[in-house]
Amino acid sequence: xxxxxxxxxxxxxxxxxxxxxxxxxxxxxxxxxxxxxxxxxxxxxxxxxxxxxxxxxxxxxxxxxxxxxxxxxxxxxxxxxxxxxxxxxxxxxxxxxxxxxxxxxxxxxxxxxxxxxxxxxxxxxxxxxxxxxxxxxxxxxxxxxxxxxxxxxxxxxxxxxxxxxxxxxxxxxxxxxxxxxxxxxxxxxxxxxxxxxxxxxxxxxxxxxxxxxxxxxxxxxxxxxxxxxxxxxxxxxxxxxxxxxxxxxxxxxxxxxxxxxxxxxxxx
Amino acid sequence: xxxxxxxxxxxxxxxxxxxxxxxxxxxxxxxxxxxxxxxxxxxxxxxxxxxxxxxxxxxxxxxxxxxxxxxxxxxxxxxxxxxxxxxxxxxxxxxxxxxxxxxxxxxxxxxxxxxxxxxxxxxxxxxxxxxxxxxxxxxxxxxxxxxxxxxxxxxxxxxxxxxxxxxxxxxxxxxxxxxxxxxxxxxxxxxxxxxxxxxxxxxxxxxxxxxxxxxxxxxxxxxxxxxxxxxxxxxxxxxxxxxxxxxxxxxxxxxxxxxxxxxxxxxx
Numbered sequence: 001x002x003x004x005x006x007x008x009x010x011x012x013x014x015x016x017x018x019x020x021x022x023x024x025x026x027x028x029x030x031x032x033x034x035x036x037x038x039x040x041x042x043x044x045x046x047x048x049x050x051x052x053x054x055x056x057x058x059x060x061x062x063x064x065x066x067x068x069x070x071x072x073x074x075x076x077x078x079x080x081x082x083x084x085x086x087x088x089x090x091x092x093x094x095x096x097x098x099x100x101x102x103x104x105x106x107x108x109x110x111x112x113x114x115x116x117x118x119x120x121x122x123x124x125x126x127x128x129x130x131x132x133x134x135x136x137x138x139x140x141x142x143x144x145x146x147x148x149x150x151x152x153x154x155x156x157x158x159x160x161x162x163x164x165x166x167x168x169x170x171x172x173x174x175x176x177x178x179x180x181x182x183x184x185x186x187x188x189x190x191x192x193x194x195x196x197x198x199x200x201x202x203x204x205x206x207x208x209x210x211x212x213x214x215x216x217x218x219x220x221x222x223x224x225x226x227x228x229x230x231x232x233x234x235x236x237x238x239x240x241x242x243x244x245x246x247x248x249x250x251x252x253x254x255x256x257x258x259x260x261x262x263x264x265x266x267x268x
Numbered sequence: 269x270x271x272x273x274x275x276x277x278x279x280x281x282x283x284x285x286x287x288x289x290x291x292x293x294x295x296x297x298x299x300x301x302x303x304x305x306x307x308x309x310x311x312x313x314x315x316x317x318x319x320x321x322x323x324x325x326x327x328x329x330x331x332x333x334x335x336x337x338x339x340x341x342x343x344x345x346x347x348x349x350x351x352x353x354x355x356x357x358x359x360x361x362x363x364x365x366x367x368x369x370x371x372x373x374x375x376x377x378x379x380x381x382x383x384x385x386x387x388x389x390x391x392x393x394x395x396x397x398x399x400x401x402x403x404x405x406x407x408x409x410x411x412x413x414x415x416x417x418x419x420x421x422x423x424x425x426x427x428x429x430x431x432x433x434x435x436x437x438x439x440x441x442x443x444x445x446x447x448x449x450x451x452x453x454x455x456x457x458x459x460x461x462x463x464x465x466x467x468x469x470x471x472x473x474x475x476x477x478x479x480x481x482x483x484x485x486x487x488x489x490x491x492x493x494x495x496x497x498x499x500x501x502x503x504x505x506x507x508x509x510x511x512x513x514x515x516x517x518x519x520x521x522x523x524x525x526x527x528x529x530x531x532x533x534x535x536x
Contacts, residue, residue: 056457057498060478061491068487185355223365230354230362237353 007232010187013119018183020123022176025130032135035156047131059189062121118190126183133175137168170251170260177244184236188229271298282306282470290469290479297489300480304493307473308501313384314456314472318391319449325396330403330437344400351397356390356455360462363390383464391459395452399445406441407433439516446509450502473497 031043079095141164149159252259277287279302291299332344351359367380380386410433418432438445457474460466466475473494480490 056454056461057474057477057491057494060474060481061487064481064485064487185357188355188357223362223369226358226362226365229358230350233354233358234350 009115010190013115013122013187013190014183016119017122017126018180020119021126021130021183024123024127025132025134028127028131029134029138030160032131033138043131047128047135056189058125059121062124063117066117066120122183122186126179126186129179129182130176133172133179134168136175137172138164140171141167167255170248170255173244173248173251177240177248180240180244181237184233184240271296274298275302278302279306280309282309282472282476284468284470288468292483295480295484300476300490300493303476303480304473304490305497307471307476308497310383310459310470310472311453311456312501314388314391314459315449315453317388318395318456319452322392322395322399322452325392326399326403327434329396329400330407333400333404334407348397348401348404351394352401356394357458357462359390359394360387360458360464363387364463381464382467383459387459387462387464391452391456394455395448398451399441399448402441402444402448403437405444406437409440410436435516442509442513442516446506446513449505449509453501453505454498 028043028046031039032047034040034043075095145163145167146159149163154162249263252263254260254264274296275298278299280286281290281303283306290303329344329347332340333348335341335344363386364381367377367386370377371381380389414432414436415428418428423431457472460471460475469475469479471479477490477494481487484490
């Protein structure tokens with residue numbers, strides 16, 4: 001039964017991560033084109049830092065780093081009169097009140113906490129990719145549009161919200177749909193973050209080493225489980241491809257791009 | 269010098285030469301640098317061999333996908349779809365368990381269950397599919413004039429392919445292919461997290477980085493070291509591919525030459 005929940009876990013992760021990382025990306029991209037220099041630097045570094053390093057390293061890094069950061073902050077707030085050092089050799093020691101989740105918390109809290117750490121990690125990493133795509137899309141909005149907005153006397157903020165943001169999506173969508181495909185394909189990495197997802201169950205079930213599964217008449221079925229996962233992902237990608245094509249066609253309507261022009265001509 | 273001893277002991281640890289026992293406590297910076305660097309040998313090995321062998325299959329698949337005969341085209345399309353549409357992580361798992369079952373039936377396949385051969389096969393097929401798609405795209409965008417000129421010179425068949433189509437295809441595909449090479453190197457870090465066992469703790473760079481992070485519970489040292497190594501590797505790859513890019517474009521006037529533009533990396 002838990003195995004079927006695991007599929008739900010993956011879908012839930014996608015459902016939460018996609019908007020959150022889009023928000024991260026939007027924030028990053030707006031920061032990167034801001035007029036305030038420090039803000040621009042933060043945005044640009046955020047985009048740049050995720051490049052060049054394997055993502056899986058980020059996934060492994062952020063889960064521990066975020067966990068420790070949260071515990072450290074809680075530790076500073078909740079136990080101000082703690083005098084022992086936090087790093088003792090190979091241990092990371094905080095007072096019991098600052099432990100996350102609390103030591104006496106039920107199991108499901110632990111699971112939820114692990115899952116939200118995973119979501120946050122995914123959101124940070126994919127937010128950087130999305131920021132890069134959106135930054136490019138904002139630059140791609142035709143200059144004439146922006147100049148017209150200025151000619152109408154719009155402020156910078158008005159231009160941003162009324163001209164750039166509504167028009168950038170058509171330029172961003174190819175990049176974003178690419179990112180969505182990548183996000184789908186990154187979900188098995190959840191397994192590395194300690195969440196009991198489908199990879200976990202595919203490994204566990206049918207492996208002959210588990211004593212409570214030896215009753216099964218079959219030998220090692222893991223190959224077929226992973227084969228099924230492969231097909232699941234293939235179907236999922238194909239489905240997204242079809243849906244994204246539709247959205248693209250819808251977004252192109254009335255845009256000043258080659259595809260928009262073609263649509264207009266086909267209709268006429 | 270203590271550090272030189274460490275280097276002597278551990279520099280080739282990942283391929284089984286030198287000290288057998290990994291350090292267990294009191295990790296020094298030097299140990300972390302040496303061991304993670306020693307793990308990089310595997311990343312470089314997987315990356316280079318898969319890239320060199322995958323290149324030929326990629327060319328074949330691209331030509332296959334561009335072929336008119338459906339008996340050739342369909343298999344190539346499916347090959348590309350299967351390997352690009354599913355997560356590499358699941359492919360590794362599936363392949364590992366497939367090889368395990370094969371080994372039980374035919375002992376010839378026993379070497380495929382170890383990472384050096386099995387993971388290499390998966391990476392080879394995977395990079396062939398991704399680069400095949402890139403080459404196919406380039407093949408579609410070969411200027412019509414080039415092929416017409418080849419026809420006018422009386423070139424046909426192999427000579428036409430060898431002298432006109434293939435160099436032009438490579439030239440057009442090269443920037444995207446450089447990115448693909450970088451992703452491939454990053455993807456090699458997945459190998460030891462996906463079923464393939466690290467015998468006697470001979471793993472790749474991420475394996476050791478993860479080992480240190482687990483033992484010290486401090487992700488802030490090993491992962492940045494890993495990141496540093498990978499940035500270095502990425503720079504070397506860009507440099508090498510840049511040289512090739514110069515050679516491919518040497519007949520073009522200076523301003524028409526395309527600079528290599530490195531896009532942010534993306535997992536698969």
